[in-house]
Amino acid sequence: MATQQDERGVPLSVAHELQQFRLVELPPEIAELLEAPNPPALSIKSQAPSAPSGTPNPKAAYAVLCTQDKTFQLRQVQTSNSLFVTQPALESHASEPSVPTTRVIASCTATLELHPADGAAASSLEELLPIYHVVGGEVDATENHKSKASIFADIALSDGQCEQAWNELVAFELAGSSYRPSASTLSHVWSSLNAAALAEGVRLESQFQTDHLAQLVEEEGYPATLAPAIFRRLAKDDQDTTGPWSSLDRTKAVSFVGKTLLEAKHGGADYLTADFLDAWKDSLPEAWRTDAELKTIAGAYDLPSSSTIRAKSKTAAATNAEITTPKPVSSTGKWHERFGKNRKK
Amino acid sequence: MHGPAKRVASAPPTPSHFQASNAPTPTILPELSIVTGLSLDSIRHQNCFAMPTIPLHPRPLNASSPTENPLPPLLHTPTGLALLELQGTIHFPPPTASPLPSTQVGKLVFPLYNPALNGPDDTKWMKRVYFYVGQNQRMTGEVKKLGKPFAVIRKRETYGEDVDVGGVEGGREGKRAKEEVEVVEIVRWKIVFSSRPEPVGGSEEGG
Known part of the structure; x- marks a missing residue:
């Protein structure tokens, strides 16, 4: 401590070999995360695939920083001032005795900022995942030879x-892909x-053995991993989906079945609302029949006439969402609400 | 971000020298290699087909324990790293044939820092820091709290075990580094010198 008050001050030196550091400005939540006793590992991912190396103008691949469940866009800000990183060192100059010195070990001309990014993971996944479609017992699907982990690495x-x-x-892995x-497969x-x-006397709202029902579905010719994927999709919020037990959320399930039925019919002939x-009611357990009302799938359908119904086009929905997301809530209407709800689930 | 030798080409013969700059502050969306300081080719090599994902470890693998830190304790961090901001660049003569790892360019003086007199909670000292550059220039600055803390990140020095070490290259050169980065330190304060240096007499010291 004597050194600081020493008339001679704190010697400042510059290392001849500077190190490569990056300075990242931390939003409070990331700072908190990093300073926790057992901080989680973060990752830096790339926004888009780059062109092969050696290409004169490789496509820009913006970097993002990911925590377990959040994503931050990285922005590089050039600083007009020089920012130096210093480290204490014992130095001796001009044959004087060694003194504690502040040594510049890195120089940064830019810093990195983190901005929360809300990407549409669902639309990225839709692009990367081939559709699994079963028609009359025949599987129509193109293998992508990619595991779930390698798909996630691409987003x-x-x-x-x-x-x-x-x-x-309701995505699933099957034989390395x-x-x-498809909606129709889901519906089946x-x-x-x-x-x-019904046959086994299983109440879907209460706990049941995941494997037991999944096996029965597999015997019908569907992938063994598909039924558990549906259970995960429709699980109660507090349900541990990794264990051997499942139980379904009635509200989620009723709405899911309605939307799936409607989407499965999409592009076909007129669908009478009454039909x-x-x-819909016939596809639900007896006790849930009364829940099958149009208001539970609000936003997912159009009524082209007073007696017919059809699913809202998914592409239109996606385009809508992309365009309207940055706008104020007032102009986005129920689409915004629907997507907001989906995100919260 | 290069060694000092490169900058020195334009440096005048004064022992050390300060050059002001007023560059604009553009913002760009950086690519992965810029963010991590890793070469894109090595990133691709590691992630043959998938898009690259670089782990960012929250703690350094080899945290060097600092030697005695001459700065006021407020500026101390576990690894001893601190931030110093200057309006400009420090130039100094090329360290030709110097056996030393660094060149001394000046000294920092905290003229109001006196915990013995003002108590350990005194913060007034932060308002004034002098940076004497060479014999006859002085910058006046202060110690500031950063609006948001900065993480200092660097490439993690780890080497793969499975790579062939023998052959002509041998040693570390022959091993392929794993492409990972780590947070070395989180810094909350900086010493800022935002004004240009003023001339001072060579003998005037300590404020």
């Missing part, structure tokens, strides 16, 4: 956000599930 979002979108799409089921698997539950409601 510049946190694993938590990818996982959420993965569950949202990953897929998302659900029917098979519902029938199996749809009947099919």
Whole structure:
């Protein structure tokens, strides 16, 4: 401590070999995370695939920083001032005795800022996952030879956000590839599930053995991993989806079955609203039938006429969401609400 | 970000010298290699087909324990790293044939720092820091709390075990470094010199 008051001050030196450091400005939540007793590992991912190395103008691949469940866009800010990183060192100059010195060991001309990024993990996943479609017992699907982990590595979002979108799409792994089921396949698997539950006296709202029902569905010719994917998608919020037990959230399930049925019919002939409601009710456990009302799938359908119904086009929905997200809530209407709800699930 | 030898080409013969700059502050979206300081080719090599994901470890692997830190305790960090901001660049003669790892360019003086007299909680001393550059220039600055703390990150020095070490190259050169980065330190304060240096008499010292 004597050194600081010493008239001679604190010697400042510059290392001849500067080190390479980056300075990252930390938002409070990241600072908190890093300073916790057992901080989690973070990762830096790339936004888009780059062109092969050696290309004169490789496509920009913006970097993002990911925590377990959040994503931050990295921005590089040039500083007009020089920022030096210093480290204490014992130095002796001009044959004087060694003194504690502050040594510049790195010089930074830019700093990095972190900005929260809300990417649409679901749309990225939809692009990367081939559709798994079963028609009349025949599987129609193109293998992508990619595991869930390698798919997540290709999306510049946190694993938590990818996982959420993965569950949202009822995606599943099968024989080294990953897929998302078509609405019609989902609809069939659900029917098979519902029938199996009825036959076995399983109440889907209470705890049941995941494997038991999944096996019954597999016997119908569906992938063994698909039924558990549906259970995860429809699990109660407090349900541990990694254990051997499942239990479904009634509200989620009723709405999911309705939307799936409607999407499965998408592009087909006119669908009478009354027929749809009947099919919907018939696809649900007896006790849930009364829940099948249009208001539980608000935002997911159009009524092209007074007696017919159809699913809202997914592409239109996606485009809508992209365009409207940055706008104020007032102009986004129910689409914004629907996507907001989906995200929170 | 290069060694000092490169900058020195334009340096005048004064022992050390200060050059002001007023560069704009553009913001860009950096690519992975810029953020991590890793070469894109090595990143790709590691992640053959997938998009690169670089682990950022929250703690350094080899935290060097600092020697005695001459700065006021407020500026101390576990690894001893601190931030110093200057309006400009420090130039100094090339360290040709110097056996020393560094060149002394000046000294920092905290003229109001006196915990014995003002108590350990005194913060007034932060308002004034002098940086004497060479014999006859002095900058006046202060110690400031950063609006947001800075993480100092660097490439993690680890070497793969599975790479062939023998052959002509041998040693560390032959091993391929794993592409990972780590947070070395989180810094909350900086010493800032935002004004240009003023001339002072060579013998005037300590404020």
